[in-house]
Amino acid sequence: MQLNLLKAKIHRATVTHAELHYEGSCAIDGRLLDISGIREYEQVHIYNINSGHRFSTYAIRGEEGSGVISVNGAAAHKAQPGDLVIICAYGICDEAEAAKYKPTLVYVDRDNQLTHTNTSMPAQAA
Numbered sequence: 001m002q003l004n005l006l007k008a009k010i011h012r013a014t015v016t017h018a019e020l021h022y023e024g025s026c027a028i029d030g031r032l033l034d035i036s037g038i039r040e041y042e043q044v045h046i047y048n049i050n051s052g053h054r055f056s057t058y059a060i061r062g063e064e065g066s067g068v069i070s071v072n073g074a075a076a077h078k079a080q081p082g083d084l085v086i087i088c089a090y091g092i093c094d095e096a097e098a099a100k101y102k103p104t105l106v107y108v109d110r111d112n113q114l115t116h117t118n119t120s121m122p123a124q125a126a
Contacts, residue, residue: 001094001095002092002093002094003092003093003094003095003098004090004091004092005090005091005092005093005098005101005103006088006089006090006103007037007038007088007089007090007091007103007104008036008037008038008088008089008103008105008106009036009086009087009088009089009103009104009105009106010028010032010036010038010086010087010106010108011086011105011106011107012049012084012085012086012107012108013028013032013069013084013085013086013087013108013112014067014069014082014083014084014085014110014111014112015069015070015071015079015080015081015082015083015084015085016067016068016069016070016081016112017068017069017070017071017072018070018071018072018076018079018080018081019070019071019072019073019076020072020073020074020076020077022070022072022073022076023072023073024057024058024072024073024074025057025058025059025060025072025073025075026044026046026057026058026059026060026069026070026071026072026075026087027060027061027062027068027069027070027072028059028060028061028062028068028069028087029062029063029064029065029066029067029068029069029112030061030062030063030064030065031064031065031114032106032108032112032114033059033061035104035106035114035117036089036104036106037089037104038059038087038089039059040059040060040061041058041059041060042058042059042089043056043057043058043089044056044058044059044087044088044089045087045088045089045090046071046075046078046079046085046086046087046088047085047086047087048078048079048083048084048085049083049084049085049086050080050082050083050084051078051079051083053078053079055075055078057071057072057073057075059087067111067112067113068112069085069087069112071085102119102120103119104117104119105117105118105119105120105121
């Protein structure tokens with residue numbers, strides 16, 4: 001059986017731009033792409049914490065260290081500058097790989113600068 005698992009996420013990033021008339025995609029600070037392992041042109045799912053909108057697009061490389069998170073094209077209708085988003089990428093693996101697999105979790109501050117990384121989330125309390 002093949003499983004679709006979380007590969008990487010950038011947690012609570014702040015949208016810096018929403019460019020409706022730019023060719024579609026999401027520009028992400030290149031440093032955050034490298035740290036997370038999300039590749040340029042890879043499909044990403046974006047979850048808007050402010051509005052509840054969930055949508056998919058692809059990642060493009062933004063300037064390293066800039067903190068840019070620019071939601072572009074039609075997706076710009078789903079996010080505004082200042083919105084908090086979670087950017088996720090998923091990968092497919094078999095059950096043997098899944099037993100050992102750990103995602104890359106990237107946490108940023110309000111300026112989209114790295115605060116820390118992890119490979120697991122704490123258990124949710126009841």
